[in-house]
């Protein structure tokens with residue numbers, strides 16, 4: 001080990017050759033899960049005292065293990081929120097892996113952190129945050145939301161302290177009934193309560209409802225969380241009125257734009273996000289709709305000191321780093337050691353330019369619109385919601401939940417598509433979420449036809 005031998009050199013060629021092969025879209029199988037027993041019998045034991053060798057491990061990976069993983073970037077993987085990393089982003093992940101860069105402190109990773117910050121700045125500018133906004137890339141929206149909510153609680157505590165008032169016995173967060181599951185989960189980690197505001201027929205959290213709840217709950221509220229692109233329907237809350245209700249009362253306003261935030265780079269979609277600039281913190285997952293490999297979530301603080309106040313770790317062994325007064329990414333979320341996971345995203349932005357991002361995201365919004373039209377034109381399916389962002393939700397007329405399930409299983413076992421049922425108002429529905437701009441209208445028609 002730890003020796004760059006000829007053998008390792010040829011392994012490097014094999015690994016690059018495999019990676020090249022995998023990045024060519026038309027050779028990408030959808031993949032299918034196997035059981036543990038099936039995998040055990042095909043793979044055998046891989047972790048042994050003398051090792052099985054890199055060539056053999058790579059063979060097992062490429063022939064058995066990888067095909068047992070779904071290709072989330074497949075053109076017909078349309079469930080949950082897919083991914084579709086660009087070639088440049090995926091390639092640069094190899095460089096990040098080879099480079100041993102510590103991304104926690106400026107002193108150790110300044111060059112990489114500078115580049116990550118360029119990418120964060122692009123997002124902050126799209127959102128319209130003030131010039132001194134900044135943040136960090138964290139593993140995902142779940143950690144991003146939790147880190148932001150801890151910041152919100154810190155800000156609320158500081159506000160009460162300044163006014164000489166006591167902190168509540170139990171903090172609460174105001175969220176909507178459409179908030180992502182990670183938000184209540186984060187609140188549970190914090191032993192905080194979530195108070196859900198029921199949304200109306202438009203499914204949007206709005207300012208008057210938030211204002212009324214804030215006035216009733218008073219000092220108990222640690223923060224308000226709005227969603228810009230709900231996971232099931234792609235709905236964007238009324239960010240302006242919610243943001244104003246928060247700002248007027250000096251209450252922390254967090255926007256969960258994990259999925260939807262990507263659409264900020266499409267000029268025609270930007271008005272939907274009006275008011276996002278009022279946020280105290282925002283998360284956007286480049287590993288969803290901004291074509292970065294897993295895992296990559298941008299957490300932005302309007303006032304980075306609010307992040308630092310709750311997340312900077314202090315210890316004798318860190319004092320030297322702190323003494324430099326630098327921009328240390330570890331200060332802005334729940335972590336210390338970190339991979340510079342924003343670099344593949346930065347490299348891709350630098351390679352293709354931001355216009356290409358706007359075009360790719362717009363292409364998927366258009367796919368959703370066209371899918372909506374195909375559904376409207378067909379007899380066996382019915383739209384239950386106007387396509388929003390890149391999400392289309394529809395019912396298969398007359399089917400029971402079991403029939404939805406069976407259809408999904410058939411599509412999976414034949415590796416036709418990955419489209420799982422979701423629920424809307426308690427009823428089973430199908431849902432497409434378009435992330436891959438290579439998905440074609442023919443493929444959409446093929447999937448709809450298989451539901452006939």
Ligand SMILES: *Cc1c(COP(=O)(O)O)cnc(C)c1O
Pocket residue numbers: 081139140141142143180182227229230231256257258259285297
């Ligand atoms: C996906 C998603 C999350 C969670 O993000 P992860 O990266 O999966 O942890 C949070 N909020 C919304 C709105 C999402 O779509």
